[in-house]
Amino acid sequence: MYENYNFSGYDCIGLTFYPFTTSFAKDPYTNFTYAGVESLEEYEIVVKNELKRIESLKKKFKINCVILGEIGIDVVGGKFVGEDEESNKIRAKAYEIVLGNGKSKIDGFFFNKFEKLIIIPL
Numbered sequence: 001m002y003e004n005y006n007f008s009g010y011d012c013i014g015l016t017f018y019p020f021t022t023s024f025a026k027d028p029y030t031n032f033t034y035a036g037v038e039s040l041e042e043y044e045i046v047v048k049n050e051l052k053r054i055e056s057l058k059k060k061f062k063i064n065c066v067i068l069g070e071i072g073i074d075v076v077g078g079k080f081v082g083e084d085e086e087s088n089k090i091r092a093k094a095y096e097i098v099l100g101n102g103k104s105k106i107d108g109f110f111f112n113k114f115e116k117l118i119i120i121p122l
Contacts, residue, residue, distance in 0.1 A: 014069035036075025072112035
């Protein structure tokens with residue numbers, strides 16, 4: 001993971017952010033297997049833990065900013081998060097979780113799919 005890298009000398013770092021635990025599913029179009037979480041409640045726990053690790057990196061290496069260069073969610077409860085209406089709702093809720101918990105901790109966000117995103121003021 002990223003905590004094994006030496007970020008000395010960088011003012012800002014960008015990280016890809018697809019939190020996952022033990023849930024897996026195949027993309028029905030590509031047949032690739034992706035990892036994810038069992039529920040959005042679990043996703044929030046994982047996000048909070050990852051943000052703590054990112055904050056410790058900022059302190060350890062005296063980094064001025066962190067950008068989550070790509071944020072996404074691929075699997076919830078063994079189901080691939082695709083393009084259907086339910087998937088768009090799941091994705092929007094996952095983005096709300098990242099934005100809400102990342103407020104004042106993360107300096108920039110880039111979402112993998114954002115056409116259906118609900119914007120929440122920070």
